[in-house]
Amino acid sequence: EVQLVESGGGLVKPGGSLRLPCAASGFTFSNAWMNWVRQAPGKGLEWVGHIKSKTHGGTTEYAAPVKGRFTISRDDSKNTLYLQMSSLKTEDTAVYYCTAGRWFDPWGQGTLVTVSS
Amino acid sequence: DIVMTQSPDSLAVSLGERATINCKSSQSVLYSSNNENYLAWYQQKPGQPPKVLFYWASTRKSGVPDRFSGSGSGTDFTLTISSLQAEDVAVYYCQQYYSTPYTFGQGTKLEIK
Numbered sequence: 001e002v003q004l005v006e007s008g009g010g011l012v013k014p015g016g017s018l019r020l021p022c023a024a025s026g027f028t029f030s031n032a033w034m035n036w037v038r039q040a041p042g043k044g045l046e047w048v049g050h051i052k053s054k055t056h057g058g059t060t061e062y063a064a065p066v067k068g069r070f071t072i073s074r075d076d077s078k079n080t081l082y083l084q085m086s087s088l089k090t091e092d093t094a095v096y097y098c099t100a101g102r103w104f105d106p107w108g109q110g111t112l113v114t115v116s117s
Numbered sequence: 118d119i120v121m122t123q124s125p126d127s128l129a130v131s132l133g134e135r136a137t138i139n140c141k142s143s144q145s146v147l148y149s150s151n152n153e154n155y156l157a158w159y160q161q162k163p164g165q166p167p168k169v170l171f172y173w174a175s176t177r178k179s180g181v182p183d184r185f186s187g188s189g190s191g192t193d194f195t196l197t198i199s200s201l202q203a204e205d206v207a208v209y210y211c212q213q214y215y216s217t218p219y220t221f222g223q224g225t226k227l228e229i230k
Contacts, residue, residue: 021204035219044169047212047219062130064216100213102156105178107166 002026002106004098009111016088016115022081022108024096030054030076035104036083038094048072048083048096065091088115119143119213123222129230131192136198138225140211141185148215153214157186158196162207170209172194203229 008020024032033056036048049062051072060072071084081098095110120143130136131184146155159167171179173186173193184199198205206229211222 013174040201044224045161045212045221047217047221050219061186062218078186101154103172104159105169105172107168110166 004100004106004108006096006098006108006111009096009113011114012088012117014049014088014090017086018113020075020083020085020096020098020111020113022083024079024081024098024100027100029074029079032100033071033094033102034081034102035099036070036072036081036096037099037104037107038092039097039110040091040094041083045117051081059098063104086098088113090115119146119216120217121181121211121213121222123209123211123225126223127226128230129228130198130201131166131230132203133200134216134230135167136201137154137229138186138196138211140189140194140196140222142192142194142213146213146215147191154190154194155213156189157195157212157214159210160205160207161210167210175217179193198227201229202225 003025005023033052036044037051049072051060069087073082073085093115095112097107099107099112122141124139137226157176159165162201170181175187186197208226209225210224
């Protein structure tokens, strides 16, 4: 079964940091371009960024609101994707999903990050 | 950035009737070298993550009922549900993967009339 499982969400103060892992199974993780997408409460979907497969250079790209604050990385030996978030702002409060591919399939269940004092 | 605009924002349709959702991109998402439209459709039910319905604008994901269809090219796309079922109540999003930042439409909330 193809599966993505995010973890690591929680409550963090503005200016704080958090790292979200996403464990993948059921597909060849090392070949997949991996993405993070977020959804603020009651709002739509927003692409956060992606990391290409190593065969495509393993490079990362980010949306403007998170560029310079968030870092996406991957450990293909552990089939795990990461999102390192720093200098968090209240507007980063959202459910964070990891998802695979150029079109996004599959998706994890998401993990809620709340940035509040 | 490519802006994706869906219409309408919400839609109420009777069971068994047709539902149509439109999506317009601010620039073409048709890649001339392979003649593919870099456009996907997603369905999100309350409390669940989105799931893909169509990619390449009209390629149905395995397991998606054939009452769903995707069409369009260039900048104008349509998601059609030919005969609405109760389980189709959801928010639907289009998304372009032609260029980064990948962008979504604002979503269309589909309800039963």
